[in-house]
Amino acid sequence: MSEQAYQQLMARVRDASVVQSISWLLSWDQETMMPAAGAPHRGKQLALLAGLVHERLTAAATAELLQQVETSAWLKDAPAHARTNVAETRRVHDRLVRLPRALVEETARTIPVSQHAWAEARRANDFASFKPHLEKMVALKRDEARAIAVGGDLYDALMDEFEPGARIAEVAPFLDALVDGLVPLVRAIGAKGNPALPWAGRRFPIERQRVLCGALPTELGLRPDGSRLDVSAHPFCQRIGHGDVRITTRFDEADPRGAYFGVMHEAGHALYEQGLDPAHDGTPVGEARSIAVHESQSRLWENLVGRGLPWWRHHYPLVRALFPEALHDVELDAFHRAINRVAPSLIRVEADEVTYNLHIAVRVRLERALIDGSLSVEALPGAWNDEYRRALGLTPPDDANGCLQDVHWSCGAFGYFATYALGNVYAAQLMEAARAALPMLDEAVARGDQAPLVAWLVDKVHRRGSIGRGARIIEDATGRPPDAAAFLRYIKQKYAPLYGV
C-alpha cells in the first residue's frame, strides 16, 4: 500500500516536473528567440505555468500522500533513491506551503519593479534611486526567510533554495580560508603586473569564432542530437528535458575568450544535465543536486581543464590556424599566459579565477549582514567599498562599479552568491580526485580525448542526482569533506610559475 502511495506521489511529482520543464523552454526561448513584443504574452504564459507547478506540489492530495509515505514502514527499508525522492518532495513542499500567498504575490510583483529600478540606477550611477527598492526587497526576503526557517537561521533558509542543506556556519569558515589564502597571493601577483594582450587591436572574425565554438560541445561529449548552441545577451545553460539541453554564448570580434570560455562553462553545465539518470527522470533523484554542484561542473571545464596547458597543447594549433592574422606571432606560452591573466579588479563577472572568490566573499558577508539586520541598505555602499579595499586593495570610484554591479539582490536572490565560490572549490577538489583516479588524465586531455574525465564525472557526480546534499556528493567523490585546500593548492601550483611569486 505504501509503495503504491509512493508511486502515486511520484506521478504527481513527475507531472509537476513536466510542467516546470515547459516553463524552461519558454524561458530559453525568451532569451534566445522571442521577438521583443512577445514579452507581455510570455509573462502570462510563465505566470500560468508557475501557478500550475505550485498547485500540483501543494495540493492537499500531495500532502496526504507525502505523509502517508513518510509514516510508513515501507519507507524505512526502501531504496536510497526512494528515500531521497520523499525527503526532497517534503523539502520543496514545505518551502512552498510555509510561504504566505500574499508574500509570494507581493514578491512576484516587486521583482520586475526592483530589477528595472536597479538597471536604471546602475546606468545612472545613482544608488539613492535604488535604495527604497532594495530596502523593500530585503524586508520581503527577511519575511520569506522567517516563514521558511521556522525559528532557524534566516540566511540558511534563503541559501536552501539554491544549495539545499547548506549551512552558513559551515560555509563562512570556508570562505574565510579562501580569503586568507588568496589575499597575499593576489597582492604579490598585482605587484608584478601584466604585459599587454598579445592580440590587442586585432580581429577574430565572428564567423570563424562560431565554427570554433560550435565544435566544442560535441568534443566535450555532448550529444549533437541532444543539445544545441545559440547566442544570448548573457550565456546560460538550460535543460528542457531528457535528450534536450541547450547552451548559449556571445561573440566579441576583438576577443574570442568570452565566447570560447563561455561555451566551455555552459557545456560543463550541460554535461551534468546530460549525465543525469534517465531512469529517474522527473523525480529529484533524476535532477541536478544544487547550484554549487552545477557550478563545480562548469568551472571544472572552463578553468581546470579549459585554461590548462594540456588542453591547449591540443587546441592551440587549431585556434592559431583559424585566426592567423591575430595569432601568427603568438606562441603557445604567451597565449596560455594571456588566458590566465590575474589582476585585482572591481567587476565580478570580469574577474579571473584567482580573484573571483574574493568578490564572492565580499558579497556573502554583506548579504548576511543585510538579512540579519546588522547592516542597513543605507550603509551598504560604504560597507561595500570597505570590503573591496580589504579584499582586493581597490576602492570603487562609484556605486555603478561597486554595490550596484550585480543583478542578484534586485531580484531577491539572497543566498545565491556563496554557490559560486563553493563551485570553484568543489571543482578543484574533484579535479584532484580525478587526477588520482586517472593517472593519464593530462595526456588524454592533451590528445583531445575528454571521455575519461567525462565518464568519471558521470559516475561520481551526475548519476548521483539529488542523493545527499552537495557537500556529501563531493565527499563521496573525493574521499573527504569539501574544504578550501585543494583550490588553494591548484591556484598556487598554477600561478606561482606563471607570475614568479
Place this chain on the structure above:
Amino acid sequence: MSEQAYQQLMARVRDASVVQSISWLLSWDQETMMPAAGAPHRGKQLALLAGLVHERLTAAATAELLQQVETSAWLKDAPAHARTNVAETRRVHDRLVRLPRALVEETARTIPVSQHAWAEARRANDFASFKPHLEKMVALKRDEARAIAVGGDLYDALMDEFEPGARIAEVAPFLDALVDGLVPLVRAIGAKGNPALPWAGRRFPIERQRVLCGALPTELGLRPDGSRLDVSAHPFCQRIGHGDVRITTRFDEADPRGAYFGVMHEAGHALYEQGLDPAHDGTPVGEARSIAVHESQSRLWENLVGRGLPWWRHHYPLVRALFPEALHDVELDAFHRAINRVAPSLIRVEADEVTYNLHIAVRVRLERALIDGSLSVEALPGAWNDEYRRALGLTPPDDANGCLQDVHWSCGAFGYFATYALGNVYAAQLMEAARAALPMLDEAVARGDQAPLVAWLVDKVHRRGSIGRGARIIEDATGRPPDAAAFLRYIKQKYAPLYGV
C-alpha cells in the same frame, strides 16, 4: 449578474487560450530548434498541455457558466463580440464533450502509428501496407463525425473543425464550378507546353537568398520586433501570442522560388495573426476565423500580389542584382513567365495556381466518399487514378505519386482539403474588392508600398476575428457571397495573354 458570468466564462476561455498558446511555442520549437533526442520529452509536454486545455474547456463550471450566459436576457442585447464569443465557446465545448474519451484516446494513439505507416508506405510505394491503417483511421473519423454531428451530415461535422459553419452542400457546387472552369483552360495551356526555365542549371547562393527573404516580412508590414523567420523542413506560420508570430521557409540553391514564395505565403498568414484585435486577445473574437480565411490571406500575398507584374516591377531589379550569375540574361517578362508556369502534374504541393484547385477537388470528392461509406479504402487507388485522368488528364504511374502523396488522411485530417480551394477563391474575391476600393493599388505595389492593401485587409478581415463564419466575412468584405467567379476571372485574365489561349 449575467455579464459577470460572461466575464467569468471569458476568464476561463482566456486561460485555456494561454495554455494552448504554450503548446504552439512547443510545436514551433519542435519543427525549428529542438534536438532530435528531445522528441519523447516533447511528447509528454504536449500531451500534458492538451489535457489541460481539454480540462479547462469541458469543466463542469465552464458548462454551467455557458448555460447561464446563454439563457440570460443580457446576451440578447449584448454586443456582437460577446455573442460571438459565447457561440464559439459553445461550439468548441460541444465538440469536445460529445467526443467519448475512449475515442479521443484511441485516435491519439492511432495517429502516430498511422502516420509512420504512411511515411513508410509512400517511401516503399506500397499502398497495401498502409491500407489497414487508413481503414482504421476512416472508421475512427466516422465514429467521431457521428458523435459530433448528432444526426447531421458526417462530412460537415469534420469540416467544422477547420472551417466552422461550412457545409459541403454549399462547398461542393463551388468546387464543381472551379473544375468546370479550369479543366478546359488547363487542357489548352497543356497543349502549348513550356520552355525550359531560363535559369536552369544555375546557382542562387543560399546566403543571398536569406538576405532576400529576410527583408520580405518587414516589407509586407510585419513588425520586426513582433515576428521572426526561421528554417524548417516544411514552411509554416505559428502565432505564439500577441506580439509574437513566427514563420519559416526552406532554401534550395538551384531554385529560389520555393523559399521566396514560401515566405510570401507564410507572411500572409502572419499578417492576419498580427492584425487581430488585441482588445479581444485570448477570446474567439481575437482569433483568426478559419483555415480557409487564413489561406485566403497567404495565397493573396503569395499569388495575387507576389506572382503579379506590379510586384516584380519593383522587386525584379533587386533580385537580379543579388543573383547576377543566374539572372543577368533573364529579362522581367521571361522571369514573370517562369514564376507563372502552368503544367498539369501529379503532385499537389508542386502545383501551380491554375491546376492547384483541381488537385483539391479530387481529394474532396474522394474523402467525402470515404466518410459516407460509398468508397472503400480498398478501391481508393483506382478511384484516385480515375479522378486524376478526368481532372488533369494524367494517370499516376504508382500510388506514391497518387493516393499516397499527402500526409493529411494518415493523421485523420478529413475535411481539411476544401479549405485550400476556398482560400484561393476567397483570395481572388478579396483582391477584386480591394482593387475596386483602392484604385491606385497596382501603382502602390509597383513602387513597393504594400501598406494600403495591408490596411484594407486588416480592416475588412483581420479585425473581424471570428465574428461570422468565413463565408460571411468574405461577403461583408466584398459585397457578395463567395463563389468561383472572381477566381476564374483572375486566372483567365492573367493566363490568357501569358499562354495565348
